Amino acid sequence: MIAFNLLKIDNPAMTASLKSILTLTTLFFINACGADNSADSVWRELSLNNTVLLTLPHGKVVIELAPQFSPIHVAQFSQLTQQGFYDQTSFYRVIDGFVAQAGPKDGSKKDRSVPLLAMEAEWQTDKKWTYTSVQENDLFAEQTGFKDSFALGYQASNDGNTGKAWLTHCPGTVAMARNNEADSASSHFYFVIGQAPRYLDRIMTIFGRVVYGMQHIQAIQRTEVVKGDYAVDHRDFTKIVSMQLMSDVTKADQIHIEVENTESTNFADRLVKRRARDSAFFYKKPPPVLDVCQIPIRSRRVK
Amino acid sequence: MIAFNLLKIDNPAMTASLKSILTLTTLFFINACGADNSADSVWRELSLNNTVLLTLPHGKVVIELAPQFSPIHVAQFSQLTQQGFYDQTSFYRVIDGFVAQAGPKDGSKKDRSVPLLAMEAEWQTDKKWTYTSVQENDLFAEQTGFKDSFALGYQASNDGNTGKAWLTHCPGTVAMARNNEADSASSHFYFVIGQAPRYLDRIMTIFGRVVYGMQHIQAIQRTEVVKGDYAVDHRDFTKIVSMQLMSDVTKADQIHIEVENTESTNFADRLVKRRARDSAFFYKKPPPVLDVCQIPIRSRRVK
Numbered sequence: 001m002i003a004f005n006l007l008k009i010d011n012p013a014m015t016a017s018l019k020s021i022l023t024l025t026t027l028f029f030i031n032a033c034g035a036d037n038s039a040d041s042v043w044r045e046l047s048l049n050n051t052v053l054l055t056l057p058h059g060k061v062v063i064e065l066a067p068q069f070s071p072i073h074v075a076q077f078s079q080l081t082q083q084g085f086y087d088q089t090s091f092y093r094v095i096d097g098f099v100a101q102a103g104p105k106d107g108s109k110k111d112r113s114v115p116l117l118a119m120e121a122e123w124q125t126d127k128k129w130t131y132t133s134v135q136e137n138d139l140f141a142e143q144t145g146f147k148d149s150f151a152l153g154y155q156a157s158n159d160g161n162t163g164k165a166w167l168t169h170c171p172g173t174v175a176m177a178r179n180n181e182a183d184s185a186s187s188h189f190y191f192v193i194g195q196a197p198r199y200l201d202r203i204m205t206i207f208g209r210v211v212y213g214m215q216h217i218q219a220i221q222r223t224e225v226v227k228g229d230y231a232v233d234h235r236d237f238t239k240i241v242s243m244q245l246m247s248d249v250t251k252a253d254q255i256h257i258e259v260e261n262t263e264s265t266n267f268a269d270r271l272v273k274r275r276a277r278d279s280a281f282f283y284k285k286p287p288p289v290l291d292v293c294q295i296p297i298r299s300r301r302v303k
Numbered sequence: 304m305i306a307f308n309l310l311k312i313d314n315p316a317m318t319a320s321l322k323s324i325l326t327l328t329t330l331f332f333i334n335a336c337g338a339d340n341s342a343d344s345v346w347r348e349l350s351l352n353n354t355v356l357l358t359l360p361h362g363k364v365v366i367e368l369a370p371q372f373s374p375i376h377v378a379q380f381s382q383l384t385q386q387g388f389y390d391q392t393s394f395y396r397v398i399d400g401f402v403a404q405a406g407p408k409d410g411s412k413k414d415r416s417v418p419l420l421a422m423e424a425e426w427q428t429d430k431k432w433t434y435t436s437v438q439e440n441d442l443f444a445e446q447t448g449f450k451d452s453f454a455l456g457y458q459a460s461n462d463g464n465t466g467k468a469w470l471t472h473c474p475g476t477v478a479m480a481r482n483n484e485a486d487s488a489s490s491h492f493y494f495v496i497g498q499a500p501r502y503l504d505r506i507m508t509i510f511g512r513v514v515y516g517m518q519h520i521q522a523i524q525r526t527e528v529v530k531g532d533y534a535v536d537h538r539d540f541t542k543i544v545s546m547q548l549m550s551d552v553t554k555a556d557q558i559h560i561e562v563e564n565t566e567s568t569n570f571a572d573r574l575v576k577r578r579a580r581d582s583a584f585f586y587k588k589p590p591p592v593l594d595v596c597q598i599p600i601r602s603r604r605v606k
Binding site for chain 1: 399400401438440441442443473474475483484485496497498499500501502503504505506515517518521522525529530531532580583584585586587589590592594596597599601602603604605
């Protein structure tokens with residue numbers, strides 16, 4: 001049901017049982033996966049098994065899932081998606097500049113039917129683990145960078161060989177909501193729609209990111225208003241028309257996306273240029289630093 | 304025509320001629336201005352002379368102008384607004400996660416009719432100058448903070464008594480666009496609609512910020528699409544229905560806004576709490592740092 005990406009092989013966060021599944025399915029999915037992270041490949045094709053089509057009343061959105069970083073969350077989200085669980089649910093908590101959150105009615109039978117998930121907000125890295133570095137001494141992390149087009153934070157251990165890494169809450173990331181307890185996420189999820197709430201890093205599980213149609217996420221009806229303004233009627237909340245794995249969408253309606261390969265030399269060059277700001281527009285140079293959440297990762301539609 | 308806020312008195316960026324105007328108008332505007340930045344006042348009422356009503360086809364937006372930081376830009380923008388200059392112009396450069404930019408047709412007679420503006424992107428501070436501090440060693444600035452609800456960066460001079468301060472490009476800020484030359488802005492302006500492009504700080508003049516209806520700015524039609532997608536027809540670009548100084552709007556249609564007084568003890572307390580993250584939700588504490596662009600400044604509608 002879920003295609004495991006080859007990249008997951010060296011992911012130390014993976015549980016033993018998932019590793020077994022992976023061993024069995026790796027060969028089968030080599031082609032379906034379609035990932036090409038070689039240094040000379042500017043673009044990376046997204047697997048249809050690993051891509052979600054979210055249809056909103058006002059537009060279509062494509063999400064890339066991140067099973068290499070949060071396999072259990074992706075597995076559950078994919079399964080619910082295939083069951084049509086999210087169809088007709090509402091974005092019931094939408095705060096401008098912060099998040100757009102959706103899910104079934106709190107405490108309903110449907111809501112309680114879904115198993116709770118163990119946190120997958122960060123993972124241990126070994127000395128073979130690599131990423132594309134962006135910035136040292138970022139306000140929220142010792143190091144920032146990208147892996148597989150996902151923005152991340154990294155903190156080395158004292159031994160210098162191992163460390164901890166985590167996906168970071170940039171605009172467009174998709175994460176699972178939870179109650180106060182760490183391992184209390186189930187089906188409710190949110191998109192980040194404003195300035196990166198990095199204080200949620202490492203305590204919320206990010207499991208995907210928007211790769212197409214982010215403007216439609218930004219147009220979701222806000223549910224919270226400023227004091228003194230008219231409340232928004234819940235009947236006006238934005239509903240999910242449907243949520244489908246792209247591989248389950250009829251061929252004619254599939255949206256095929258490629259994203260910038262952040263492991264490429266091309267991307268590394270782009271980071272160097274972005275930091276240097278050599279264009280004549282910069283008559284005075286900004287500090288030579290990069291906010292990992294302010295580096296747009298390009299997508300292109302190939303079909 | 305433009306109400307000068309009392310706070311401007313101690314703004315060293317102000318030109319001599321504007322100071323003269325201020326001296327003449329200060330008494331007159333004491334009441335119209337309505338600012339109350341005393342430490343025990345949680346809210347600050349916005350002057351109708353210093354507030355702009357932007358009517359979009361899909362909603363109403365209120366902008367607070369910042370004459371105390373960029374008087375010349377505010378004067379020109381206000382004058383153009385009162386002339387109906389922006390009515391029916393389009394948001395012709397709208398890039399998701401970055402900016403929504405509007406203005407007259409490039410190179411048109413209307414476009415060329417507007418005087419160029421000298422940059423007002425930063426100002427010198429003296430030792431009496433104060434602000435509400437937020438964070439040291441921010442990625443882009445030695446210090447960050449707020450003054451009059453505007454986010455800013457600050458860098459002390461070697462003498463420790465003086466320094467430079469600048470408004471910073473948080474989501475919702477309004478700034479004047481320009482060509483490559485520093486002093487080439489005239490009438491084209493942009494809203495920041497994504498992760499703060501802080502590399503534009505100090506080289507672009509910010510002159511206001513959205514205090515109401517930001518969700519409508521986020522819903523402006525994007526004009527740039529991903530590669531391989533259908534181009535957006537220019538007839539579908541979002542048009543400005545009207546742009547008016549709030550004081551010129553008929554009473555029944557005025558929107559009166561108060562914003563959080565960032566000079567208040569209440570706000571200082573809120574910063575302490577936000578940094579500490581003491582709620583049970585934070586089962587593991589994030590780093591005790593604050594991104595100045597990720598601190599929502601509350602607004603409320605009072606009429």
